[in-house]
Amino acid sequence: MQSLWLENQVLTFREDLPIPVPGKDQALIRLLLAGVCSTDLELVRGYYPFTGIPGHEFVGEVESSPDDSTWIGKRVVGEINIACTKCHTCLLGLPGHCENRKTLGIHDWDGVFAEYLVLPLSNLHVVPESVSTEMAVFTEPLAAAYEILEQTTILPSDRVLIIGAGRLGILAAMVIRQTGCQLGVVVRHPKQTMLVEDLKIHTISEINIGSKKFDLVVEATGSIDGFRLATKCVRPRGRILLKSTYKGSADVDFSRIVVDEITIIGSRCGPFDPALQLLGDGKVDPRPLIDAIYPISRGINAFEQASNPGVLKILLRPDKS
Numbered sequence: 001m002q003s004l005w006l007e008n009q010v011l012t013f014r015e016d017l018p019i020p021v022p023g024k025d026q027a028l029i030r031l032l033l034a035g036v037c038s039t040d041l042e043l044v045r046g047y048y049p050f051t052g053i054p055g056h057e058f059v060g061e062v063e064s065s066p067d068d069s070t071w072i073g074k075r076v077v078g079e080i081n082i083a084c085t086k087c088h089t090c091l092l093g094l095p096g097h098c099e100n101r102k103t104l105g106i107h108d109w110d111g112v113f114a115e116y117l118v119l120p121l122s123n124l125h126v127v128p129e130s131v132s133t134e135m136a137v138f139t140e141p142l143a144a145a146y147e148i149l150e151q152t153t154i155l156p157s158d159r160v161l162i163i164g165a166g167r168l169g170i171l172a173a174m175v176i177r178q179t180g181c182q183l184g185v186v187v188r189h190p191k192q193t194m195l196v197e198d199l200k201i202h203t204i205s206e207i208n209i210g211s212k213k214f215d216l217v218v219e220a221t222g223s224i225d226g227f228r229l230a231t232k233c234v235r236p237r238g239r240i241l242l243k244s245t246y247k248g249s250a251d252v253d254f255s256r257i258v259v260d261e262i263t264i265i266g267s268r269c270g271p272f273d274p275a276l277q278l279l280g281d282g283k284v285d286p287r288p289l290i291d292a293i294y295p296i297s298r299g300i301n302a303f304e305q306a307s308n309p310g311v312l313k314i315l316l317r318p319d320k321s
Helices: 038-045 139-151 167-179 190-198 224-233 254-259 272-280 296-306
Strands: 003-007 010-014 026-036 057-064 075-078 116-120 124-126 159-163 182-186 202-204 214-219 234-242 263-266 290-295 313-317
Touching: 003 296, 010 296, 026 075, 026 296, 038 296, 057 116, 057 139, 075 139, 124 272, 139 167, 139 272, 159 167, 159 224, 167 182, 167 190, 167 214, 190 202, 214 224, 224 234, 290 296, 296 313
Parallel strands: 159 182, 159 214, 182 202, 214 234, 234 263, 290 313
Antiparallel strands: 003 010, 026 057, 026 116, 026 313, 057 075, 075 124
16 A cells, blocks of 8 residues: 655655555544644654654545454544553543554554555544545544633633744644633744744734733643743733653743742643534634645655744645545
C-alpha cells in the first residue's frame, strides 16, 4: 500500500508496505482524509525518535473487524492513545495516561498517513451523517481544544488570551468563544487575522497585549517564547493553560509564577464526543483552516508546505480516492 514512512528523521514515500491485519477487537480502516499537525512536523525534526508511519488525525471507513461486523462501512475517527487497560493508571480511569500506552503515529503504533490503518474498536467514534469528511478530520485537534473547557471553568466575565493563532490556537478560539468570555487572540499572519476576525473575536498584536491583565492565558505556540509571554500577560492568581509541548529544557522565571501564585495547567488530548457534537450542531466549522489537500504520493510536498510560516491545515488523501 501507499504510505509515508519516517526513519532517522527522514520522511519518504513508500509503496511496498503490506496492508495491516487487524487483531482481536481491532478494525481495519480505509483512510479518507488525514491532517498534518505540528507534532508530525516535530517528529521529522527529531522531537521524538519514532520509526514507522506517522500521522494521527484522520477520518476513515471501517473495512473489516474480525470480532464485530457492526462497524463495517461506518465512517469513523479514532482516539490516538492505545491503552493496556491493566496498569494502575488505566484502572484509575485515565487510559490516556496509561503507563504502557502506545500512541497512533507517534509511539510504537503505525499512524494514518497510509491507505489503511488499524485501531482498537474501543478507540473509534462513529461520525454523524451531518458532519462532512472535511470537518470530521478535525475531530482529534478539536477534542484537544475542547479539553480546555474540561480542565478549567471559563466565565463570561473572564478575560482570556490565546497566544498562537495556528492550527490548534484557532480551534481553541472556536471552542472558547462558546463561553461568551472576553476573548482575544495574538496573531502574526494576515490569514490568521482574517479567520479570527471572521469569528468576531478580537485580535491583538504582541506589542499591544499589556501585562498582568488576563484571567486565563492559553499558550499554543509550541515555542518557549510563547510561555514567557504568557507569564507576563496573566494576572496574579490567574491561570496559564499549556497546549504546547517543548523540545528540550526551557529557561523559566519560576519566581514570578510563585510570587504571583499563578496556576499552570498542562493540557493534551481531549474528549471526542463533545467535539463531534460541536461539529454536528454547526457551532464549529473548521473547514476555513484548510489550505491544501495532497495525495499521499505527494506527502513530502505536503509536509514542506505545512512547515511554512502562516500555513494552517494541510490534509492528505489516498491517491485512489
